[in-house]
Amino acid sequence: MIDFAQATQTERVSHALSTLIGAAQAAQREQQGRRDYLGASLLGEECLRRLRYEYEGAPADPGREPSPEILRVFQRGHDAEARMAGYLRAAGFDLRTEKPDGGQWGFYAAKDPETGKARIQGHADGIIRGWSPTYEAQWAPDGWTWADGLEFPMLWENKGLKHRSFQDLKNKGLKGSKPLYYAQINLYMAYLDIPRALFTAEDQDTCEIWADVLTLDIEAAQTASDRGVTVITAPSVDTLPRLGKDKDAWQCRFCSFQDRCWAGEAPKNPPKGPALPAWMK
Numbered sequence: 001m002i003d004f005a006q007a008t009q010t011e012r013v014s015h016a017l018s019t020l021i022g023a024a025q026a027a028q029r030e031q032q033g034r035r036d037y038l039g040a041s042l043l044g045e046e047c048l049r050r051l052r053y054e055y056e057g058a059p060a061d062p063g064r065e066p067s068p069e070i071l072r073v074f075q076r077g078h079d080a081e082a083r084m085a086g087y088l089r090a091a092g093f094d095l096r097t098e099k100p101d102g103g104q105w106g107f108y109a110a111k112d113p114e115t116g117k118a119r120i121q122g123h124a125d126g127i128i129r130g131w132s133p134t135y136e137a138q139w140a141p142d143g144w145t146w147a148d149g150l151e152f153p154m155l156w157e158n159k160g161l162k163h164r165s166f167q168d169l170k171n172k173g174l175k176g177s178k179p180l181y182y183a184q185i186n187l188y189m190a191y192l193d194i195p196r197a198l199f200t201a202e203d204q205d206t207c208e209i210w211a212d213v214l215t216l217d218i219e220a221a222q223t224a225s226d227r228g229v230t231v232i233t234a235p236s237v238d239t240l241p242r243l244g245k246d247k248d249a250w251q252c253r254f255c256s257f258q259d260r261c262w263a264g265e266a267p268k269n270p271p272k273g274p275a276l277p278a279w280m281k
Contacts, residue, residue: 018068021068022067022068025068025071025072026068029071034057035054035057036057036117037055037117037118037119037120037121038051038054038055038119038120038121038228038231038232039054039121039122039123040107040120040121040122040123040183040184040187040188040224041122041180041184042054042180043120043183043184043187043224043225043227043228044179044180044181044182044183044184044224045180046243046251047242047243047251047255048227048230048231048234048240048241048243049237049240049241049242049243049257049261050243050255050256050257050261051227051228051231052231052234052237052240053237053256053257053260053261055119055231055232056237058237058257058260060256060257061256061257061258061259061260062259064255064256064257064258064259065256076160076204077159077160079160080158080159080160080202080204081125081158081160083202084158084200084202084209085097085125085126085158087209088128088156088200092131092132093128093130093131094128094129094130094131094132095126095127095128095129095156096126096127096128096129097125097126104123104124105123105124105126105127105192106121106122106123106124106188106192107121107122107187107188107191107192108120108121109121109191109225109228110228110229110232119232120225120228120229120232122184122187122188122191124155124156124157124188124192125156125157125158126155126156127153127154127155127156127194128152128153128154128155128156128198129152129153130152131150131152150196150198150213151196152196153194153196154194154196154197154198154213155185155188155189155192155194155196155197155198156197156198156199156200157181157184157185157188157197157198157199157200158199158200158201158202159178159181159199159200159201159202160201160202160204161201161202161203161204162203162204162205163203163204163205163206165177166201166202166203166204166205166208166210169201169210170210173212174199174212174214175217175220181199182217182220183220183221183223183224184224185197185199185214186214186216186217186218186220186221186224187221187224187225189214189216189221190216190218190221190222190225191221195215195216196213196214196215196216197213197214197215198211198212198213198214199211199212199213199214237261242261242262247262
């Protein structure tokens with residue numbers, strides 16, 4: 001007997017549409033293929049094994065693949081970037097999110113000697129070339145000089161965050177709250193030779209904006225770069241140490257490669273990567 005109750009019909013439609021959209025997302029993700037390089041956005045990650053799995057394009061453990069909802073969260077982050085770019089331009093910032101040839105601002109390092117392919121890459125959200133205080137006289141309080149001391153060009157990086165994560169960022173600052181982002185931005189600054197950056201974030205629940213001006217932390221950039229060199233030059237993932245003490249350690253609990261990583265024995269004295277230059281371009 002068919003149940004024509006509106007609530008039941010709505011549930012069926014929602015489930016069917018969500019399933020169709022999820023399948024389309026999975027197909028698009030499959031068509032895009034995996035990255036064949038180690039991205040700067042990952043190099044703040046402490047676990048060398050996880051980085052190596054990412055670099056090799058290893059599939060996630062069964063049941064640990066990103067859900068359609070997670071993929072949409074990632075896409076929402078890209079949408080937030082486009083909105084923030086519009087806000088900054090409206091406020092008078094000369095923001096360039098693409099190079100004149102249409103490509104992304106980025107760096108390409110650690111080239112494979114055989115293929116010439118850069119094995120470490122990073123693509124920044126944009127470059128700010130200047131600022132014209134178009135609206136300052138209309139609303140700024142007396143003595144407001146925040147942007148008067150800015151030096152250009154500046155790197156620009158933006159993130160859209162959930163409310164709890166956004167509040168943590170406000171309380172601890174970028175370095176204390178988001179070490180992955182901190183390492184990523186410093187890598188961009190170092191490789192692109194732009195010693196200043198404007199980092200912006202938007203609370204995706206309240207639309208509150210948080211911003212900070214960063215200067216290059218060369219030690220953080222060097223550490224992240226060296227980590228990347230160690231990962232791509234290791235003989236195999238099995239020669240790299242695990243971060244957690246056991247499979248259920250908090251560092252491993254939510255890793256996409258938890259089962260794969262803990263299937264074998266970890267090396268007692270893992271070798272270090274060869275002493276290659278950190279800034280291989």
